[in-house]
Amino acid sequence: MTRSIRILVLQFASIGDVVLTTPVVRCLKKQLPNAELHFCTKRDYASLIAYNPYIREQHYLDGNVYTLIRQLRAVRFDYIIDLQNNFFTGLIKASLAVRSFSVETQSFREWLYVRWKINALPDQHIVERMMATVQPLGVENDGRGLDYVIPYKDEIETDWLPITHQHDFVAYVIGGQRLTRRLPVKRMIELCRKINYPVVLLGDKTDRTAGEEIVKALGERQIYNACGHYNLNQSASLLQRARVVFSHDTGLMHIAAALGKKVYSIWGSTTPQFGFYPYKTPHVRLEASGLGCRPCSATGLGNCPMKHFKCMNNLPFDFEVKELRTKKKNLE
Structure with a gap:
């Protein structure tokens, strides 16, 4: 029997940013059938991931990051997919000490564009940058766009x-x-x-x-x-x-x-x-x-x-x- 690969996906930024992660989640699960996907975000965004059929477990930040880290350590993940890549997610990655893949940030190029109006940004949607994060695992973009599940009760x-x-x-x-x-x-x-x-x-x-x-x-x-x-x-x-x-x-x-x-x-x-x-x-x-x-x-x-x-x-x-x-x- 093949052992499941436990993968933790991180994104805390905003409603839109969480929705934009859905192609990564879908492609991971469909292309790595033995993957057990866990998603970690803010409690305020629970409704965005609670009904996603590709996510096995949800983990939420309720205020204390160290309490969250203790909970995540108990799961024993194989990989972390960091789709935000800031100081906060870096702290989680360092604390769990497993192999991680992080989205490339464009902070310097964004600063150039805002401060000096020099547009050196790639002509690329953020979803494509997120998908590049999981290419080392052999996962490619299936081109099907974003996912959103509306439960019947809503x-x-x-x-x-x-x-x-x-x-x-x-x-x-x-x-x-x-x-x-x-x-x-x-x-x-x-x-x-x-x-x-x-x-x-x-x-x-x-x-x-x-x-x-x-x-x-x-x-x-x-x-x-x-x-x-x-x-x-x-x-x-x-x-x-x-x-x-x-x-x-x-x-x-x-x-x-x-x-x-x-x-x-x-x-x-x-x-x-x-x-x-x-x-x-x-x-x-x-x-x-x-x-x-x-x-x-x-x-x-x-x-x-x-x-x-x-x-x-x-x-x-x-x-x-x-x-x-x-x-x-x-x-x-």
Whole structure:
């Protein structure tokens, strides 16, 4: 009987980063059938990995890293796949003292791009860099894109939605980890007016106030403010039901990509050149090109350092949504 190979995958950064690891997890399990995959992340991201069929065990950081390390030591792993590669994951690798493979970081090149606007970054999606991490184990990218499993209990029923949005709508993810990765509310209103279709707004409870302003401007017949009403998997279910998805550079954008939706991705202080654009799904990039101040950050900032916020204020809405050529008569 062949002994199982116990492999620990590490990623703690964000919702989107965890979703972006799913091709690595799938390819490891499918191409190394005797692999027993364990995934370690923050407790807040439990719903992202709990239903993944390729993961045998989940391990969570609940605050104390040394408690987590003791728990991981007891498992006796054969390999560690570090898909974050920072000081924190380095501490875990050093403590477990087993062979590890770590994703190549681009910190210096990202600094050059942000500080001096010298783009020496490879034309490569972050998923491809993650997949390169497991090539020494003989694992290759199968090209199937991202995975996301919505449990049955979190699938949205039609009658949970307003009657105006029960059968056909566009999803717009208005949240974003930093202010400079989100359109100002007045521009969100402008975008929704341009879409001119029933729109479901998605985000957490901190985005609810912005959603209420959009509803006030455009009315409940066009806008349903779902921000803060649904958990992450339920929000994913709404993405799955949507005709198309508009999204800032955030975790739900990657979930939409995993569900195979066409994504209109909105870029402000960050740029797709960092390698975090929608993966293996049809997508359109909406961004204000030609600005000498952009990018001002690889991850977004709390405020525009130049005070003008042109990357979002000047972002053109000159796109055509071919999927929405037939407008709803009740929105005329």
